[in-house]
Amino acid sequence: MTDTPFVPAPRASSPVAPDASCVLLKHGEVFLKGRNRHRFVDRLHDNLRIALRGIGGSTWIKIAQNVTVLGGQVPQEALVERARRVIGFNSVEPAVRVPSTLEEITQAAVRALRDVSTERPGRGFAVRVRRRDKQFPLTSSRMAGHVGARVLEAVPDLHVDLTRPDIVLAIEIDRKETYLSWTRRPGLSGLPVGASGRALVLLSGGYDSPVSAHRAMRRGLACDFVHFSGAPYTNPASVYKAYALARELNRYQPPGRLHVIALGKAQKQLAVAGAGRLQVVAQRRLMVRTSSALAARTGAQALVTGDSLGQVASQTLANLVAVDEAADLPILRPLIGWEKQEIIDEARSIGTADVSVLPDEDCCQLLAPPRASTRAELPHLRAVEKRLDLDEVTEALLGNVQVMLPGEDGEAAPPPTPACPTPEPA
Structure with a gap:
């Protein structure tokens, strides 16, 4: 172009x-x-x-x-x-x-x-x-x-x-x-994108994280994105959604990169280690730990998530505190006080709602227990994590990261990995 x-x-x-x-x-x-x-x-x-x-x-x-x-x-x-x-x-x-x-x-x-x-x-x-x-x-x-x-x-x-x-x-x-x-x-008001530094957004396929990313941009943060898929145990639908969402969000900023990380095997390791009702929070801790390491490589100074206080079991105050403890960088939560309908309305206004509503296989549901803990305690989480070599797990996740540049020209670099194949033409 x-x-x-x-x-x-x-x-x-x-x-x-x-x-x-x-x-x-x-x-x-x-x-x-x-x-x-x-x-x-x-x-x-x-x-x-x-x-x-x-x-x-x-x-x-x-x-x-x-x-x-x-x-x-x-x-x-x-x-x-x-x-x-x-x-x-x-x-x-x-x-x-x-x-x-x-x-x-x-x-x-x-x-x-x-x-x-x-x-x-x-x-x-x-x-x-x-x-x-x-x-x-x-x-x-x-x-x-x-x-x-x-x-x-x-x-x-x-x-x-x-x-x-x-x-x-x-x-x-x-x-x-x-x-x-x-x-x-x-207009969109706010501060010019990039005036406040750079952040790494944990981008899922739902409504919340894209809206959170857009709000971060309006406070002057240039955003890159990281998406955790359930591969190889889930289909690549969530990756396609993450790509489409990042492409839509890049309309509002100098294009940021999308990093795709296959989390499925690590999730299974946590389950085998006996995470049980702590599985979801343990996964979130692993995500922010890995994202912190990725941010150090990309120059990001903070992580951004779509958490809204009390919206789901993993977003109680106790669980958010437990997740924060695993991060090496500040975790920004622009939507912490928002209600779900407010988030959906905002998603419609910025153009991400039509993508978020599409079906996919969310990695957070993979191996999730019937009832997740609403008050995860750090000693119990650390006991589960000690059964793994977290440094080795994190390095393995980052060693297979797939990097894309979603933009209006549709270019991506490098090409998708076999775990996330390029969709066939309709």
């Missing part, structure tokens, strides 16, 4: 074509940062450029005061769709840009609202002006009144409504260019 060429924005002195389309991206928490704000903005723009790859035309990015302006030789809706994937923007607004003269701004406003009135006649409108260039001859309030009066004269189907307008025409006046927008689409 060929990256979209990055073309610098026109110089301020360059003429602006009438009603040249662009997209205004309003900054989120980056706005609150102090002296190191430029580092967050640079990261935000790097992520934006990555999101624009393969869009099919040249693009440019311009920095204004707490706003990023995006444009190029690409349909505006395509720019909006890509920009809405980038974490760190509060809103994404399709706009037009015109020279900063009273006449050009007024004419552009009339044209814009005339087009809107054709689609939605009888609506109320308001004009909001932000004058960044204090040398502009009219104040913000006088400019809003002037534009509103001209619109009323030219578009009789509209009426002024300053309290609850159906249409808000936003005008932002810079020294050389002015931006007009009347549609506001919500």
